[in-house]
Structure formats: C-alpha cells, structure tokens
Amino acid sequence: MIPAPFEYVRAGSLDEACRVLAEAEEAGEDVKVLAGGQSLLPLLRLRLAYLSALVDVGRLAELRGVEDRGDHVFVGALTTHDEVLRSEVVRELVPLLALATATVADPAVRHRGTFGGSLAHADPAGDLPAVALALDCVFVVRSDEGEREIPASDFFVDYLESALEPGEVLVGVRVPKLGPGWGFHYEKFHRTAQSWATVGVAAAVRLGEGVVEEARIALTNMGPTPVRARAVETALRGVPLGSSDGERLRQVCDLADEGASPPADLHGDPAYRRHLARVLTRRAVVTAGA
C-alpha cells in the first residue's frame, strides 16, 4: 500500500493551482488535483494510478464553504461532506444534498472527503453525482484561461471521467433551490452501513393535492455515469401517491431503469440492479412526496 513516487505541490492560491496545472499540462506531465484524497490516494496506494505530481488545493479557503445566493446555494468544491451535513443552509434550502451526503461512507471519510472531490471523481457509485444530476446543478470551473460553467447533464462523461479538462479546477457547484412544494429523498441500498450503493435513487417530487406535478429522479450506480430517469419523471406526472393507487405508481416506477446500463459486480448483476432501481424509485418517490 505504498504509492509510486510523485511530486507534491501545495497551492497557496487558486491562481497558483491553475498555473501549476497549466505548466504541467504543457510539459506533458500527468498531474492531478488533490482534495480530501479519499478516492485519489487509494488509487495511488493500490498502484492503480501513477501520477507525476499532485497539486494539493486542500488549504484554499476560497474553495470552501456554503452560501445562500438567492435562487441557488453555492457549495465550494472543498467543502467536506461533514461541513455540508452541518450546514443549516444546505439542510433547509437544498435538503436532498444533506440526505444523500449523510449516507456517504463513515465519519472519518466524511471529515476528509469533499463535495467537489466526489463530483470531480465522477464515480457513478458515489452518492452525490446523482443528486447533482437530479437537481440540474451547475459546475463552476476555473483554469489558467478563465472560468466556465458546465451543466450537470454534461459533466459526467464516463466511468471516472468528468468534463473537466486537464488544467481545470472545480471551484464550486450551484445547487438550485427548487422552491416551495418540493419533497426530497435519497434512497440508498447497500450491503453494509458503510459500503457503497448497490443502487441509489435521488428523488425530488412536487405534489399538488396528492398528485405528482413534477419529479426529478436520478440513479446511482446504474451505468458508467449517474443516470437521469427521464421516463419515470414524465410518466409520474399526474400520478397520485395515495396508497390506494399503489399499482399505478408501481407500473410507472417500473420504467426507472429505462436507458440505464447497470454494471455487474459482487454486489449485484444487471438484472438485480434493474429490479432494485424500480423498487427503490417507488420508495424514494413515496418518501419524497410524504
């Protein structure tokens, strides 16, 4: 569990981080940003990744913190999972983020791992990418060349691959407040309390008189990227959530895995995951609407 040698640079400012990354890119070096290290360091230690240098952004206060900005909440990339969980602003204004973050790993990992790191890592088994996708978050990204914004729907490109270009640092994420009438739930199915999701469902539901008016649903670990369950979202419109109409809801939620391409691993084969996605979507919707 000893990584291969690499250079280590602690960035004193965001500008410096961007500059170092740009120089490294020019020199053709394999460089990555280091945040909480909870995903990157295991890869290095297992020698599944070899890098020439790490640029540690861990001390950059400018990347840290949660701010209410009117129609959205801005969450700095370096905000740790634990800080997200403790934030009143998050809990009250974008509760889905808090609900999902509470299921991430264990307290030790949550104290080091960061919100931005979880997203930049683009692990489809991570719990937060699905939340970002469901809420249509906007990613604010900086490089030597300036700042740009990436919508969540474009951010997750492939397994462990985001739309971040080499040289780009994720500054933070705009998490839209959905406004009144919305309910939220993150339904995670995993084998032990601290293991990764076999499947997870992030759901936001707006009800009017017991009937779904609008829904946003995204799935964790149902493909190489998080998956937006558009078919269910559409079909849910007008569906009552009362228990007497359980059958209709069931049928609608059976569309949950449409367009998904779930992986096969030790915790479940694709068929089982598809089944789980349907069941968990129904549960997530019911709880979100309650």
Place this chain on the structure above:
Amino acid sequence: MTEQLDAGLVAERIAESDQLSAPSGDREIGRARRRKEDARLVTGRTTWTDNIQLPGMLYVTFLRSPMAHARITRVDTSAARARPGVVAALSGRDLADEQGSLPCAWPVTEDIVIPDHPPMAVEEVRYVGEAVACVVATDRYAAADALEEIEVDYEPLEAVVDMTEALTEGSPKVHETGNRAFTWRFAQGDVGAAFRDAPIVVERDYVQQRLIPTAMEPRAVVATTDGDSFTLYSATQIPHVLRVMLAMTTGIPEHRLRVVAPDVGGGFGSKLQVTAEEVLALLLTRRIGRPVKWTESRSEGNLTVHHGRDQLQRIRLAAERDGRLRAVQVELLADMGAYLMLVTPGVPLLGAFMYNGIYKMDAYDFTCTGVFTTKMPTDAYRGAGRPEATFAIERAMDELAHELGLDPVEVRRRNWIAHEEFPYTTVCGLTYDSGNYEAATDRALDLFGYDTLREEQARRRAEGDPIQLGIGVSTFTEMCGLAPSRVLGSLSYGAGGWEHASVRVLPTGKVEVVTGTSPHGQGHETAWSQIASDALGVPFEDVSVLHGDTAISHKGMDTYGSRSLVVGGIAVLSACEKVKDRARELAAHMLEASAEDVEFADGSFRVRGTSQGRTIQEVALAAFAAHDLPDGVEPGLDAETTFDPDNFSFPHGTHLCAVEVDTETGGTTIRSYVAVDDVGAVVNPLIVEGQVHGGIAQGIGQALFEEAIYDAEGNLLTTTMADYLVPTALDLPEFVTDRTETPATSNPLGVKGVGEAGTIASTPAVVNAVVDALRPYGVRDVRMPCTPERVWRAINSGTSGASGVSEASEGSHGSGAPQSSQGSRASEGFEGGGR
C-alpha cells in the same frame, strides 16, 4: 478543549468505574473487572510488532504471484538490486537450499499427501499471492518501488478452483500426486440399518463459503540476530509453537531462537500459523545480518492470511415420525487450498465429532475428503470445524421440523440430552460432562418473546406483508479447551494440549504470573490476575501477568480453541495452590506450629484458634531472605505447573434470531437477537460478554456478509474491504445476552471456555431465520452469505439463490423424505408467494 487521549487518564477512568462495579462478596472471580490491559491497548502506548524499530533495520516486501497456477520459467531481480536503497532482491531459487518446507503438524491419515511447501515458490506457483521474490531495502518506499523492477516469466498452468471438479478424472492437478489430500472416516453404530427403513430422511447440501479472518492488526514480523542468536517478533498467537516449528524448518537451533509475540491485535486463528513470511524474515536476517521488518497491507493480507471454512457439506438425518433422530450421516469436501499448512487438514476433523450436536442418536457416520485447489490454503478460523458442524446439524434440524410440520424448538427438545442424563457419552464417544439445555432454551425463549414473534410472523404471512419475519433457532454445543494430549495423539496431531504456568511471589509481596497462553485480545492479564488474587489472597492490582515471549515464558502451547482459561487458567490456579502450600509450610515454621494447624484466609496464614499469623507477603520476604528456612525448603516463593486436561469442555447455549426480510429487495435486517450461553462458571462476566458479542458479530458476518470469492481463473476478487464486507456495529442489532451456569465438572473452577461460542452458535441461527421468513415462497435454503441478491433470487425461484463463480453442485438438494411437506403452512392469502 477536548480531553487528550491519555493512557493515565484512561487507566484512572477504568479504576473509577471499577469502584462502581463493586464485587459481589470479596472474591475476584466472578467480578466484572475492566481489563487492566485496555488502557495501553486502546491508547496505543504499547508495542505492536510494526512499532518495533531496531538500529539498522531493513524492510522487506514480497512480489506475489498474479497467477493461480503457473511454472516459473525466469526470475530476474537484477534491476531491482540496482535501485537506490536496495540491499537484496532474492527469488525462491536464491533461497531454495535453505528455506525448507512450511510445516503441517497434523497428518490426519497414514496416506495423507503433504506436498512440499517452500516459503517462497521456486518452480511453480499454486495460488494468487504466493511469494515469488522479495526486496530488502533501507526503507519501505524503496522496497515497494524496487518490487516493480523484478521480472518474472510464467508459463501458465490450469487453475483448479472447484472442489467437485478437482476430484474428477480429467481435472488439472494442483500437485503431481493429484488433488485428493486425504479421506478420513469415522463411523459408529449401524448407519445402514438406521437409514434403511427410516420413516423420515432429510438430506441437504450446504456450502460453507470461504472466509477471510480479518484481525484488526495486520500481520507483521521483525527478525534480528546478533550473529549468534536470533529473535523473531511476530504478530502471532503461538510464540511457543512457532519457536519449535521455526527451529525445525530453518535449522536454527531452538536454544538460539527466541520468539516474541508483543501485544497482538486479534487473530481468530489466522495467527495460529507458521507463515512463509516468518520463515523468510529469519532467513533474510541470517543472510544479511541486519534486522528486517515486514508488515502486510490489508489487500496483501486478504490474499495471503490463511483462509477459513470452505467446505461442501452433505448431511443426512434419519428420523422417526415423531422427530426423534436415528442417525446422522455427513460427507464433507474440505478445500485445503494449494498446500497443507500448520493444522489445515485437521480443521474439518475438529468438527467430526460434533455433527450430532446436543442430540441423542444411535448411529453416526462422518467422512471428509481434503481437496487441493489453486487457492490460498485454509486453516483454523474462530471455531475451526465446529461452526461448520453446528451449522449443518442446526440447519438440518430446522429442515426436519419443517418436513414434520413441527416447531423447530420442539424437534430439538425431543432429541436433546436431558439435564439429568449428564454426564452423557455421545454417539461419537465424547463424554459431555455437564449441561442444561432446557434451562438455557427456556430462558432464551422467554427473553426473545418467541410466541409473540411467531404470532407476528403468522400475521405478516397472512397479510402478504412485503417485509416478512423469520425466526431462527440454534441450540449448540462445542468441544473446546483443546485438548487432552492423549486424544490429540490418537488423532495424529503433532503435539500435546497441555498448558504451563508459573507463579512467583516477589520479595515485596507482589505476584508475577507467567503463562504459556498467548493472549491477543482475550484479556488474560485481567482474568489470570483475578484467579491468582483469589488463590493467594493478594490484591488484584498486585498481580502482573507475563506472556508471549519464549525467553520469559519458557513453556507453553499458546492460545486457540477456547483453551486458555480451561487449560491455561487451571495451570495458573494449580501453580498458585503449590505456592500456597509452600508458603503454608514456611508460615508454620515462622509461627512455630505444625503445617496442619495453619489455615489460610484473606491472604494470611493463622494458627487455628489463635490470632497469631503471617501474611503471605511476610512469608514471601522470609522466603527471599532465606535466613531461617526449614530443612529441605528452597529459598524464594514460587512454583510451576503443567496441566493436561482429562477431557474437552462443552459450552452450550441457545441463540434465537429474528430477521426481517424485505422481499422486494432481498435485504435482511436482524431485528432481535437473544443469546443465552452456558459457559460454566465465569471468571469475569465483562470479558465473557465481550467474547460473546464479538463472536456473534463474526458468525453473523458469515451468515450475511462475508465471502472470499475466486473467479474461474483463480483470482481473488475480494482483496479490499469494499469487496470483502465485514459488518460493523452499524450493521448489527443490540444483542440480548444472558447466561445459565452449569459448571464443568472436569476442572476445579468449573469453567468451559467462551472464545468461539458466539461464532459457532450464531451463523445457523441467522440463516435459519432467513430461510424461515421465506418458507412461504418455497425456499428451503439460501446460500451463505445471504446477500440481498441471493435472497431475492431465492424468493423468485424458490431455490438457494446460488449464482456466480463458486457454484455449489446443484441437483443434489433432493429431499429423501417420503413425507415431504413441501410448500407452506401459511401460504394462503400470500400474494406473489409462488415459486
């Protein structure tokens, strides 16, 4: 400000809380003492092997085979040797002349095949993870980097991963001699007759999946030499056995080899081994002349710590229509892995006399075939053989109950040995000295609320609740306290089962107990202090316990098989008695009385009927000064005992588990768990409680979470803790525990041992509960671990939910029962309950 974690403070807290848990009477035995070793263990102010730093220390890393089976055609270490900081880079060939073969101390049959087992592979690798080369460097980093510079060419050979296939004619061979290591049989009574016209026959196949013992402390070894003598520090549970075995393996004379087990963070059998790394560390320090250290990573450990379980079990019960057993027949295939390690072949045989459980019957037949595969060798893992036996019989008893439409507790009642029948010699010839299955079971049923839960179960079934409730029973016993030496001899084991202790009262009256047991989490320092304190009438705080270093504790058989208290603790007691007898003689001399007139109470010797007395501390000082000793009495106050038990001990208990099964996802949640154990007399209830809790957790791990999975090419897929799932407190219910106390009659303390009880009992209780929940779906088995996916598949197909790489032989699940009551008792009103 937050308080600093401080050893002194912790010790103070522990002392404070001891004041609160005041003793019942003034005896130490039976008192819930906080463990005196914990302050240093939990604050880390202690010596774990990896903490040891010696001048000039070098670090070892091993290059491990990525192939399950291959011929090594070339190893080139030259590039590694050229790297900075590298002192040596060696292949198996470089060590071939001196490395010997790792020992197997349990040749269970005359014709057993014990293949040569070089610590570092020379010609051929036979499992993924086998060491093929090593680097010795001035720091860990240099050693790890240089490893990547070693070139190895392999000529692939076929992997052998499935035991059943391994025994077929055309199977590729793990060793030239073939894949069968041995077949061992034990039969009593007329089994043929018992089955021939049996009204009920239940036949089931169970899979004991392969497990990875996951001790909190990884393995670590430090070896050093002064050019003449050698010292090996190892995270081992068997320093004494290790010393003998290493001397035999390496040729280092035993008297010039000292083995030290510093504080060791858990073993569960995985550190009951003579490992390749221990042997190689010694060879490297001998070759290089400098101290070397090796510490494994968790992933390295998953590959190369010996694994546990891995058996295919076929169990057949013959029974009367009223449920009374006639006979039990067992056929096992036991996966040895690629080689036979210290007690590999003996592990399944530790269960050979246990498939009858607590039940009476006339005939018994047990056969076990050990099979070689290209996987990490298996060996002892908490319970070793007995969890497997208990699982099979307790699962099968539930099946019998189901076939007969009887309550599973009732079937057990009709068969178990009644309290008044003890001592009872079982069909296997073991004499269970004591037990009270009625009392433990009644207490457990009571605590559990059995009838209420059964009612709830019926209601959920009737309503077709997607969350179904299952109730599992396990009435277990085990043979532990390993072991009477003559019995071990009769089973061809390579050593005895005695234990040694010496006790010395120092000139100032303080007491040192030297024990041959080797605690690695069990709390012997506390428990042995309690025993000595009572026996010698000295304060608990005045006793210290020394262990784990062959230079200090010169004689011992170490810790495993729930033996330490029942064998080692009795040795301590007996040595204390000898000390007391010597002290009495001296006290009598000091008091000018005859020894018969001197009585001992509360730490003082008194002449009967007078107030004249001497404390044991005064006697100790006099014995030290030796100015005035009676003729023939030696100076000093000390004694030693080596104790060899007459019999095993037989803890028992009843464990009940209620599991909620989410039939939509296959998820299981343990709702309640009750354990009533009878471990005989209890020296320290807190320690017993801890052992029971940990044991249950580990047994639940097997039932629901853990499995070492190899793919068809022999690659281990569960090399990290993200894949090999070990439950934490968050995954476990509150355990409700209680005890009944039926003292063992085989030792003066009446103790039975508790180290493995929880693990042995809990696995079948949990799986019985899962299967019970799913009976309405026609499910009669779920393969362990009962993962959500397997449970879901079982519900949807009415089978065991088996799938994937390590498939059990299908098609052999047929019940021989002429009266099979397939289907369900309560399937009416059950939605979607079809098969």
